Amino acid sequence: MSPTTGAPSRVEIKKTYKLYIGGKFPRSESGRSYEVYAGGASSGAFLANAAQGSRKDARDAVVAARKAFPAWAGATAYNRGQVLYRVAEVMEGRRAQFVAEVRASEGVSERQAEAVVGQAIDRWVWYAGWSDKYAQVLGGLNPVAGPYFDISAPEPTGVVAVLAPQASSLLGLVSVLAPVVVSGNTAVVLSSELRPLPAITLSEALATSDVPGGVVNIVTGRTGEVAPWLASHRDVNAIDLAGAAGAEGVVWGDLEAAAAENLKRVVRPAGTGPEAVEPDWTATPDLSRLTAFLETKTVWHPKGR
Amino acid sequence: MPTFEYAPAPESRAVVNLKPSYGLFIGGEFTESEGGSAFKSISPASEEVLAEVTEASSADVDRAVAAARRAFTGAWGRMSGVDRGKYLFRIARILQERAREFAVLESLDNGKPIRESRDVDVPLAAAHFFYHAGWADKLEYASLGSNPRAIGVVGQVIPWNFPLLMLAWKIAPALAAGNTVVLKPAETTPLSALLFAEVCQQADLPAGVVNIVTGAGATGQAIVDHPGIDKLAFTGSTAVGKMIARSIAGTRKKATLELGGKAANIIFDDAPIDQAVEGIVNGIFFNQGHVCCAGSRLLVQESIAEEVEARLKRRLGTLRVGDPLDKNTDVGAINSKAQLERITELTAAGEAEGATRWSPECELPSKGFWFRPTVFTGVSQGHRIAQEEIFGPVLSVLTFRTPHEAVAKANNTPYGLSAGVWTEKGSRILWMADQLRAGVVWANTFNKFDPTSPFGGYKESGYGREGGRHGLEAYVTTGDSK
Numbered sequence: 001m002s003p004t005t006g007a008p009s010r011v012e013i014k015k016t017y018k019l020y021i022g023g024k025f026p027r028s029e030s031g032r033s034y035e036v037y038a039g040g041a042s043s044g045a046f047l048a049n050a051a052q053g054s055r056k057d058a059r060d061a062v063v064a065a066r067k068a069f070p071a072w073a074g075a076t077a078y079n080r081g082q083v084l085y086r087v088a089e090v091m092e093g094r095r096a097q098f099v100a101e102v103r104a105s106e107g108v109s110e111r112q113a114e115a116v117v118g119q120a121i122d123r124w125v126w127y128a129g130w131s132d133k134y135a136q137v138l139g140g141l142n143p144v145a146g147p148y149f150d151i152s153a154p155e156p157t158g159v160v161a162v163l164a165p166q167a168s169s170l171l172g173l174v175s176v177l178a179p180v181v182v183s184g185n186t187a188v189v190l191s192s193e194l195r196p197l198p199a200i201t202l203s204e205a206l207a208t209s210d211v212p213g214g215v216v217n218i219v220t221g222r223t224g225e226v227a228p229w230l231a232s233h234r235d236v237n238a239i240d241l242a243g244a245a246g247a248e249g250v251v252w253g254d255l256e257a258a259a260a261e262n263l264k265r266v267v268r269p270a271g272t273g274p275e276a277v278e279p280d281w282t283a284t285p286d287l288s289r290l291t292a293f294l295e296t297k298t299v300w301h302p303k304g305r
Numbered sequence: 306m307p308t309f310e311y312a313p314a315p316e317s318r319a320v321v322n323l324k325p326s327y328g329l330f331i332g333g334e335f336t337e338s339e340g341g342s343a344f345k346s347i348s349p350a351s352e353e354v355l356a357e358v359t360e361a362s363s364a365d366v367d368r369a370v371a372a373a374r375r376a377f378t379g380a381w382g383r384m385s386g387v388d389r390g391k392y393l394f395r396i397a398r399i400l401q402e403r404a405r406e407f408a409v410l411e412s413l414d415n416g417k418p419i420r421e422s423r424d425v426d427v428p429l430a431a432a433h434f435f436y437h438a439g440w441a442d443k444l445e446y447a448s449l450g451s452n453p454r455a456i457g458v459v460g461q462v463i464p465w466n467f468p469l470l471m472l473a474w475k476i477a478p479a480l481a482a483g484n485t486v487v488l489k490p491a492e493t494t495p496l497s498a499l500l501f502a503e504v505c506q507q508a509d510l511p512a513g514v515v516n517i518v519t520g521a522g523a524t525g526q527a528i529v530d531h532p533g534i535d536k537l538a539f540t541g542s543t544a545v546g547k548m549i550a551r552s553i554a555g556t557r558k559k560a561t562l563e564l565g566g567k568a569a570n571i572i573f574d575d576a577p578i579d580q581a582v583e584g585i586v587n588g589i590f591f592n593q594g595h596v597c598c599a600g601s602r603l604l605v606q607e608s609i610a611e612e613v614e615a616r617l618k619r620r621l622g623t624l625r626v627g628d629p630l631d632k633n634t635d636v637g638a639i640n641s642k643a644q645l646e647r648i649t650e651l652t653a654a655g656e657a658e659g660a661t662r663w664s665p666e667c668e669l670p671s672k673g674f675w676f677r678p679t680v681f682t683g684v685s686q687g688h689r690i691a692q693e694e695i696f697g698p699v700l701s702v703l704t705f706r707t708p709h710e711a712v713a714k715a716n717n718t719p720y721g722l723s724a725g726v727w728t729e730k731g732s733r734i735l736w737m738a739d740q741l742r743a744g745v746v747w748a749n750t751f752n753k754f755d756p757t758s759p760f761g762g763y764k765e766s767g768y769g770r771e772g773g774r775h776g777l778e779a780y781v782t783t784g785d786s787k
Contacts, residue, residue, distance in 0.1 A: 074739075253555015288783075
């Protein structure tokens with residue numbers, strides 16, 4: 001120890017940011033990584049090397065999501081609600097880390113970052129509460145003109161690809177992810193390209209909060225490179241194009257056209273005409289993002305003695 | 306046992322007054338085409354020409370969209386929900402009053418048995434208008450979101466299998482929500498839509514609220530591509546549905562697509578077999594099998610396969626194929642030469658791939674387009690007749706041993722429109738209903754439809770629902786006004 005200074009500051013352990021696929025944290029199979037800077041701008045300070053996910057990583061993620069689908073869709077609504085609530089609990093415990101990462105990624109003040117993280121946690125709680133309610137709100141008995149019991153109920157669509165918002169790296173991500181998984185869909189998320197760190201930290205929260213492996217898969221990397229493979233993937237049932245807004249080299253209409261190949265359900269980015277804008281994620285959500293990834297099933301049975 | 310022959314029991318055609326030629330119904334009146342040509346609508350049962358109709362040009366589509374827009378920004382858009390509803394009630398009543406006329410015309414133009422057009426198509430079409438009339442002033446109670454209101458001008462393209470009924474499925478919810486429409490009936494079955502235009506006139510529906518443009522694929526494409534269209538609703542093939550989805554990619558047009566199917570009709574060994582056989586017949590031979598939700602893949606539990614097959618064949622021997630206007634006819638004419646060729650091609654492929662083909666002995670009329678009810682046994686999942694939609698009176702029979710195997714086979718298709726389950730075991734019905742990836746599951750019944758009951762598919766059978774509160778959703782926008 002040096003006699004002239006106090007105790008030396010501890011050398012920090014830095015985190016390796018990896019992908020989240022099938023409940024595991026692999027590096028990109030491509031071996032690539034890319035530099036992430038504060039504020040999402042290369043003029044900012046270096047934050048970390050993130051894994052640069054590839055087509056193969058996206059496909060692996062789809063396989064994991066498909067494998068996880070039957071059990072997650074078949075889980076009880078009460079169970080899914082508790083799992084989503086658990087995510088909020090675990091995030092709350094890691095609040096400081098999320099605040100620091102949102103602050104660094106989005107270049108916002110400490111106060112703003114705290115507000116955003118609080119809202120992101122609360123959003124999980126909001127959707128958790130919906131898990132065992134939307135089926136009653138959206139479904140019900142159909143009073144058909146005949147001696148039949150006829151009932152309609154919503155079911156999850158299947159594997160949903162999600163282009164996470166580019167600017168709102170955590171609140172935006174949770175706002176598009178929670179409504180997908182609450183109903184039993186499984187998700188392949190392409191994180192914000194320039195602000196991927198909160199997404200990976202979120203995946204660590206997911207991995208430790210009873211969300212079964214494969215239900216949420218997160219790929220970091222270049223949106224323009226990976227998104228077309230998800231849009232055209234034949235085993236993906238739906239795609240949310242929110243993250244097309246502000247993504248370099250992404251024309252959302254091209255992704256929608258590719259999605260037509262197997263008639264994916266498509267949620268277009270906000271905006272008018274061909275432009276895509278990122279909405280204000282602090283606004284209170286409605287049910288539209290949840291219903292976009294539901295299928296209505298109607299079952300008939302005769303009545304008789 | 307003596308066999309009693311049926312005497313002919315033809316429904317009179319006198320109730321139908323066809324004009325020699327029809328223009329386009331735009332802005333409340335029949336108008337001549339601008340640069341379009343004409344084509345003939347024939348009776349598929351006799352190949353007789355019924356009338357000449359207009360093939361609308363893109364200029365005609367332009368006029369129709371403009372008329373619809375004027376109505377939307379004008380009288381219709383400003384009208385209260387209560388009054389909109391009254392027009393829909395009027396239309397429902399007029400359809401009931403003219404039911405026989407519509408039924409005969411539908412059977413003439415489409416080839417379907419009068420028993421079906423009279424007892425299914427037309428009454429259900431009227432019921433759709435009556436049901437949706439009541440929604441017009443109650444949108445805010447439908448849990449569709451805040452501030453529910455019309456989207457605008459809706460383009461609708463419908464198929465030839467249920468011409469009037471598909472028109473009702475499209476127009477009734479669109480109008481109830483306050484939209485205006487440009488509708489194109491199928492090129493082989495345009496006549497009931499043109500008669501419906503007269504109903505709109507009798508109901509004093511404001512000009513431009515409903516516009517009917519006849520034509521083929523190019524006319525449909527002109528509607529899909531028109532920048533003045535806010536929403537599209539299409540019923541038809543999955544191939545065309547994908548084209549539409551591509552066409553509107555990158556625009557803000559909304560769409561609902563009700564597409565093809567390859568439904569499994571699953572018979573367990575504890576099913577009431579006679580009822581199940583009736584369900585199988587209704588599932589695939591109703592409307593000559595020209596039904597997107599037809600039970601075209603029969604999955605029978607192995608232990609009863611022989612018995613079901615024998616009883617099915619015996620039942621098919623009693624089906625009466627022939628004159629659609631005969632009240633005793635069970636199976637009518639194939640809708641068009643093109644469709645007959647497609648059915649012929651696919652059934653030939655079934656034989657070539659090794660399945661065993663069987664049809665009952667029955668005489669077919671010498672003119673028109675006809676196909677004997679056909680059953681293929683020994684079908685495996687890879688066969689084209691087990692994968693592709695035939696859209697004809699052709700049943701493929703496969704077998705299974707366990708419920709899991711039945712589910713796996715039933716779901717082994719890119720489609721997901723409907724499915725049937727026959728078993729006396731209640732818990733198995735509910736388990737099966739959960740497992741089947743299909744929008745409609747009929748348990749111990751098949752091919753039942755109702756205006757209150759949402760209909761539509763999973764996967765490549767399309768998206769959106771028609772009927773019920775869910776169907777209304779497709780014609781409503783919510784949230785803050787822009």
